[in-house]
Amino acid sequence: MTKIFKQLGRHWAACLAVVALLIVQAYCDLSLPDYTSKIVDTGIQQGGIESPVPDTVRSTTLQALELLMSENDAALADEAYTDPDADGMRTLNPDADTAALENAFTTPDVVLYMAAAKNAATAAGATDTVVPTAYDLDAVATQLAAASQAPGAREMLQSQLTDGLAQLDETVADSLSSQAMLLVALEYDAQGIAHDVQMSYLLRTGGQMLALTLLMVAVAVAVGFIASRVSAAIGRDLRRDVFRTVVGYSNAEIEKFSTASLITRTTNDIQQVQFVCVILLRMVAYAPILGIGGIMHVASGNTGLEWIIFVAVAALLALIAVLMNVAMPKFKQMQVLVDRLNLVSREILTGIMPIRAFSREEFEEKRFDRANTDLMKTQLFTNRTMVAMMPFMTLIMNGTSLLIVWFGGKAMDLGNMQVGEMIAFITYTMQIVMSFLMLSMVAVMLPRAGVAADRIDEVIKTPSTIHDPDAPKALPADGTHGVVAFHDVSFRYPGSDEDALEHISFTARPGETTAIIGSTGCGKSTLLNLIPRFYDVTEGSVTIDGVDVRDMTQAQLHDELGYVPQKGVLFSGTITSNLKFGGDHITDADAEQAAEIAQATEFISAKPEGFDSPIAQGGSNVSGGQKQRLSIARAIAKHPQIYLFDDSFSALDYKTDVALRRALKAKTDNATVIIVAQRISTVLHANQILVLDEGRLVGKGTHAQLMESCPAYQEIARSQLSQKELNLQKEGE
Numbered sequence: 001m002t003k004i005f006k007q008l009g010r011h012w013a014a015c016l017a018v019v020a021l022l023i024v025q026a027y028c029d030l031s032l033p034d035y036t037s038k039i040v041d042t043g044i045q046q047g048g049i050e051s052p053v054p055d056t057v058r059s060t061t062l063q064a065l066e067l068l069m070s071e072n073d074a075a076l077a078d079e080a081y082t083d084p085d086a087d088g089m090r091t092l093n094p095d096a097d098t099a100a101l102e103n104a105f106t107t108p109d110v111v112l113y114m115a116a117a118k119n120a121a122t123a124a125g126a127t128d129t130v131v132p133t134a135y136d137l138d139a140v141a142t143q144l145a146a147a148s149q150a151p152g153a154r155e156m157l158q159s160q161l162t163d164g165l166a167q168l169d170e171t172v173a174d175s176l177s178s179q180a181m182l183l184v185a186l187e188y189d190a191q192g193i194a195h196d197v198q199m200s201y202l203l204r205t206g207g208q209m210l211a212l213t214l215l216m217v218a219v220a221v222a223v224g225f226i227a228s229r230v231s232a233a234i235g236r237d238l239r240r241d242v243f244r245t246v247v248g249y250s251n252a253e254i255e256k257f258s259t260a261s262l263i264t265r266t267t268n269d270i271q272q273v274q275f276v277c278v279i280l281l282r283m284v285a286y287a288p289i290l291g292i293g294g295i296m297h298v299a300s301g302n303t304g305l306e307w308i309i310f311v312a313v314a315a316l317l318a319l320i321a322v323l324m325n326v327a328m329p330k331f332k333q334m335q336v337l338v339d340r341l342n343l344v345s346r347e348i349l350t351g352i353m354p355i356r357a358f359s360r361e362e363f364e365e366k367r368f369d370r371a372n373t374d375l376m377k378t379q380l381f382t383n384r385t386m387v388a389m390m391p392f393m394t395l396i397m398n399g400t401s402l403l404i405v406w407f408g409g410k411a412m413d414l415g416n417m418q419v420g421e422m423i424a425f426i427t428y429t430m431q432i433v434m435s436f437l438m439l440s441m442v443a444v445m446l447p448r449a450g451v452a453a454d455r456i457d458e459v460i461k462t463p464s465t466i467h468d469p470d471a472p473k474a475l476p477a478d479g480t481h482g483v484v485a486f487h488d489v490s491f492r493y494p495g496s497d498e499d500a501l502e503h504i505s506f507t508a509r510p511g512e513t514t515a516i517i518g519s520t521g522c523g524k525s526t527l528l529n530l531i532p533r534f535y536d537v538t539e540g541s542v543t544i545d546g547v548d549v550r551d552m553t554q555a556q557l558h559d560e561l562g563y564v565p566q567k568g569v570l571f572s573g574t575i576t577s578n579l580k581f582g583g584d585h586i587t588d589a590d591a592e593q594a595a596e597i598a599q600a601t602e603f604i605s606a607k608p609e610g611f612d613s614p615i616a617q618g619g620s621n622v623s624g625g626q627k628q629r630l631s632i633a634r635a636i637a638k639h640p641q642i643y644l645f646d647d648s649f650s651a652l653d654y655k656t657d658v659a660l661r662r663a664l665k666a667k668t669d670n671a672t673v674i675i676v677a678q679r680i681s682t683v684l685h686a687n688q689i690l691v692l693d694e695g696r697l698v699g700k701g702t703h704a705q706l707m708e709s710c711p712a713y714q715e716i717a718r719s720q721l722s723q724k725e726l727n728l729q730k731e732g733e
C-alpha cells in the first residue's frame with residue numbers, strides 16, 4: 001500500500017493541487033444544503049424576509065411599533081429611518097445598527113401582528129386565529145395612534161406587554177423572531193412590495209446556489225483532469241520501470257516469474273494501481289473533508305438529532321467490516337487467477353498448430369474453460385458481495401432519513417426546527433454517510449491494488465543474476481583475438497537437482513571450427529549459452545582471450561559474439577532492418593554480403609520488394625529455413641570475432657548447408673566458430689569436435705581421431721552415415 005502512496009508522492013505538486021481543489025469542492029458541497037434551507041425557510045415560508053426590521057415602513061406602522069417599544073428603543077427606531085416622503089414612506093438608513101434594531105423590533109412586531117390577527121378574527125366573527133390583511137394592520141395602527149394620545153399610554157402598554165411576555169412559554173419565546181417576520185410581511189403586503197421582496201430574495205439565493213454549483217462542476221472537471229494525468233503518468237513510469245528491469249533479466253529470472261505473469265504484471269497489475277490512484281486522488285482527500293465538514297455543520301446546528309448520524313455510521317461500518325471479511329481473500333486470489341488464464345491462453349495460442357494436428361482442441365478448450373471459469377467464479381463472488389452491499393447501503397440511508405424525519409418532525413412540532421433546517425440536516429447526514437462510504441470503497445480497493453503494487457515491485461526489485469561487474473576488465477589489445485576457453489565448467493539450472501554440465505574443459509581458437517555434438521538433451525545448447533552469459537557457470541569459468549566473461553561488460557562481450565539461436569527469431573520490420581539488427585555501423589553492403597554468405601540472396605531477390613520485404617512479428621511470414629538463413633546472415637553482418645551457431649543449420653537442406661559453411665569458412669577465416677550440431681555431416685570437417693553425453697565431455701578431437709577412440713561418436717556416426725561413407729572417410733585418411 002505504501003508503494004502506491006510512494007508513487008503518488010512523486011507527483012506531489014499535482015496531488016497538492018488536487019487536495020486544494022477538493023477543499024473548494026467540499027466547501028461548495030457543504031454550503032449547498034444551507035442555501036436549500038434558506039430558500040425553504042426564509043424564501044418560501046417567510047416570504048423572503050430575513051429580519052424583523054423592515055427596510056421600508058409606512059409612518060403609521062412605525063408609529064404603532066414605536067408605541068410598543070421602550071422610549072430608548074423608540075428613539076433608536078425613529079433615528080434609523082429617513083423622514084417620511086410624500087407618501088408617508090420611511091426607508092431604513094443603510095448604516096443603522098441592525099442588531100440593536102432587531103432587538104427593539106422583535107416583540108413589538110409580534111404584538112402588532114397578533115393585534116392585527118385579533119382584529120381580523122373579530123371582524124370575521126371567528127374564535128380561531130385568522131390571517132390578518134393590510135387592512136387589519138392599518139386599523140390596529142390607527143387604534144394605537146388614537147390610544148397613544150391618552151397620558152401614560154406608553155407606560156400602560158409597556159406594562160401590559162411585559163405581563164403578556166412573561167406568560168409566553170419558552171418555545172414560543174424562541175420562535176419570536178420568525179413570528180416577527182410575519183408583521184414585516186404584512187407591512188410589505190400593505191406597501192404592495194411583498195412579491196418583489198420574495199422574488200428578489202429567491203433570485204439572489206438561487207443565483208448564489210447556481211454559482212456554487214457551477215464552481216463545483218469546474219472544480220470536479222479540473223480534479224478529474226489532474227487525477228487522470230497523474231495516474232496515467234504513474235502507469236507509464238511503472239510500465240517503463242518494469243520493462244527496463246525485465247529486459248535486463250537473465251533467463252533464470254524470466255523463468256522464475258514466467259512470461260505470462262510478467263505480462264499480467266505489466267498490464268493488468270499496473271492498470272489496477274493506476275485505477276486506484278485515480279480513486280485515491282478523487283475520493284480519499286475529498287471524503288474526510290466532506291465528512292468532517294458535514295459533522296461540523298450538523299454539530300453547529302444544535303438540533304439534538306446528531307445521534308442519528310452516529311447510528312448510521314456505526315451500521316455502515318459494521319456492514320463494510322462483514323463484507324470485507326468475506327470478499328477480501330477472494331480479491332487477493334484474483335490476480336493469481338488472471339496470471340493463470342494468461343498462461344493457459346498464451347500456451348494454447350502459441351501452440352495452436354500442434355493442438356490442431358493432434359486434435360487436442362477439445363482438451364485445450366476444457367483447460368482454458370477451467371482457468372476461465374475459476375476466474376469468473378471468483379469475480380462473480382466478489383461482484384455479488386459488492387452488489388449485495390448496495391441494498392443494505394440504501395436501507396441504512398433510507399432508515400437514517402426516516403429517523404431524521406420522525407424525530408425532526410417532533411422537533412418541528414415543538415418549534416425547535418424548521419422544514420428547511422430538517423432538509424439541510426438530511427443532506428448533511430447523507431454527505432457524512434457518503435464520505436464514510438467512499439472511504440470504505442477505497443478500503444476495499446486498496447488491498448487489491450496493494451497486491452498488484454507488490455507484484456510490480458517484486459519485478460522491479462528483483463535484480464538480474466547476471467549483471468556487469470563493478471570494475472570491468474577490457475580484452476587484451478595484443479595477441480590472438482577470439483580464444484574461447486572453458487575451464488572445468490559445471491552448470492546446474494536454477495531449481496534443478498542435477499548438473500546439466502559437468503567438468504567441461506576445452507579451448508576454441510580463432511581460424512578454427514569447434515563443433516559440439518551429442519544426443520538430444522545432452523547439454524549442447526546449455527554449453528553454448530554460457531558463452532554469451534545467458535546463464536552464469538556454477539563452477540569453473542569461461543574465458544575469452546584469458547578474461548573471464550563475468551569480468552567484462554555484457555555490451556563488450558556481446559560485441560565479440562555473433563549468436564545464432566536454435567530457433568530463428570526475427571523481429572517485425574523489413575529484411576534489411578533484421579539484417580542490420582547488430583548495430584548502426586552495419587551498411588547495406590554488409591547486409592547484402594551477409595545474406596549472400598547465408599545463402600539467403602536467392603529467396604530475398606525472388607521477393608518483389610527484395611531486401612525491403614516486410615517481416616511479420618516473430619518472422620511468421622517466412623519459412624523455417626529462410627528464418628534460419630536470415631538469423632545466420634544477421635550474425636554475419638555484424639562481423640563478430642566469435643560465431644556461435646546453436647544447431648542453426650538443421651532446417652537447411654544438405655546442399656545449402658554445405659554451400660553456406662563453405663562461404664562462411666572463406667569469410668570467417670580468422671574468426672572462432674563454435675557450432676552445435678545434430679548432423680554429423682555438419683561437423684565432419686571441424687578442427688575440433690566435442691562429444692557430449694549427459695552433460696559430460698566424452699570425446700574431443702577431429703572426426704578421424706574420434707572415429708578411432710570415442711565409442712559415443714562412433715555410434716552417432718554409424719547411425720547417420722552409410723557404410724560406404726564411413727569407408728570413404730577411412731580411405732580419405
Ligand SMILES: Nc1ncnc2c1ncn2[C@@H]1O[C@H](COP(=O)(O)OP(=O)(O)OP(=O)(O)O)[C@@H](O)[C@H]1O
Pocket residue numbers: 255493494496500518519520521522523524525526527647678
Ligand atoms: N531452463 C531450463 N531449466 C532446467 N533444465 C533445463 C533448462 N533447459 C534445459 N534443461 C535441461 O538441461 C539439459 C540439457 O539441455 P540442452 O537444451 O542444453 O540440450 P541440447 O543438447 O541442446 O538438446 P537438443 O539437441 O535437443 O537441443 C536437458 O536435460 C534439459 O532438460
